[in-house]
Amino acid sequence: NAGVTQTPKFQVLKTGQSMTLQCAQDMNHEYMSWYRQDPGMGLRLIHYSVGAGITDQGEVPNGYNVSRSTTEDFPLRLLSAAPSQTSVYFCASSWDRVRTEAFFGQGTRLTVV
Amino acid sequence: SQQGEEDPQALSIQEGENATMNCSYKTSINNLQWYRQNSGRGLVHLILIRSNEREKHSGRLRVTLDTSKKSSSLLITASRAADTASYFCATDALVGTNAGKSTFGDGTTLTVKP
Numbered sequence: 001n002a003g004v005t006q007t008p009k010f011q012v013l014k015t016g017q018s019m020t021l022q023c024a025q026d027m028n029h030e031y032m033s034w035y036r037q038d039p040g041m042g043l044r045l046i047h048y049s050v051g052a053g054i055t056d057q058g059e060v061p062n063g064y065n066v067s068r069s070t071t072e073d074f075p076l077r078l079l080s081a082a083p084s085q086t087s088v089y090f091c092a093s094s095w096d097r098v099r100t101e102a103f104f105g106q107g108t109r110l111t112v113v
Numbered sequence: 114s115q116q117g118e119e120d121p122q123a124l125s126i127q128e129g130e131n132a133t134m135n136c137s138y139k140t141s142i143n144n145l146q147w148y149r150q151n152s153g154r155g156l157v158h159l160i161l162i163r164s165n166e167r168e169k170h171s172g173r174l175r176v177t178l179d180t181s182k183k184s185s186s187l188l189i190t191a192s193r194a195a196d197t198a199s200y201f202c203a204t205d206a207l208v209g210t211n212a213g214k215s216t217f218g219d220g221t222t223l224t225v226k227p
Contacts, residue, residue: 004155035217042201042217043156058214090155097205097213099144104155 002026006091006105013081013112021076021108023091031094032074033058033102034066036087043090049074050097081112117145117202117218125224132189134221136202137182145178145185146203146215156201159187192225199223 007022025032030051035043035058045058049068063085065077074093078085088109094102117138126132136145144163148156160176162169162185169176175188189196199220206212 033215040219042219045214045216048214059216092156097215099161101146101158101161102156102203102215104157106155107153 004091004093004103004105006089006108008108009106010109011111013078013110015081015083015112017081019078019081021078021089021091021110023074023076023105024072025074025091025093025103026072027093027103028071029093029095029103030071031097032068033092034064034074034076035090035092036060036085037090037107038087046076046089048097078110083112086110086112117204117216119200119202119218119221121221122219123222123224125226126192128192128194128225128227130192132192132196132223132225134187134200134223136185136187136204136218138185138202138204138206139183140209141180141183141207142204143207144205145176147174147176147185147187148201148203148217150199150201150220152198159200189223192223194225194227197223197225 004025033048034046044060047066049055088107091105092102120135146161147159150156162178173190178185199222201220203215203217
């Protein structure tokens with residue numbers, strides 16, 4: 001049972017490049033979410049999904065797109081990377097939004113130069 | 114804007130001592146959860162306490178919730194070096210822009226010296 005798997009673990013991008021951060025879970029969870037964590041800070045919600053085909057914006061959605069074509073996968077796309085998007089990105093999944101524990105991936109450390 | 118805020122920002126204790134960290138929030142909540150994050154890793158769930166509960170225990174962890182003061186505390190008893198980590202509270206507001214979403218504070222960094 002792998003839980004939540006994020007790839008890649010590390011990535012360096014040039015300003016203006018695009019890329020997709022992958023997230024997959026094998027627990028059949030309906031709810032998935034993406035957070036970013038800046039140094040010394042907590043997690044801020046970027047986008048979330050309550051099920052396949054349904055996504056919504058979180059606290060800091062600008063510059064990011066998501067889609068949810070299957071229950072298992074929830075990729076995060078950076079459209080045109082900016083230095084302000086340098087951060088550690090975490091994907092999480094749970095049975096529902098807030099009433100049960102969330103399982104987190106190990107994170108993707110992204111640097112935009 | 115963040116719903117939960119942890120206090121203190123950093124805490125350093127000796128192995129065997131108890132560690133207490135607090136979380137305050139602004140609006141009424143359904144649940145409050147505590148997570149641990151080891152350096153460079155993802156978050157791991159510790160305890161969920163519902164708004165109608167006042168105290169929960171899990172091993173060496175004790176969580177209290179005071180909805181009248183909009184605050185929660187996490188107590189780690191008989192701390193170990195392996196407890197060194199950052200601890201975050203996550204709340205879900207009943208109303209407002211954060212309603213129905215888990216909102217995290219900036220965390221308390223705990224260092225347990227052997």
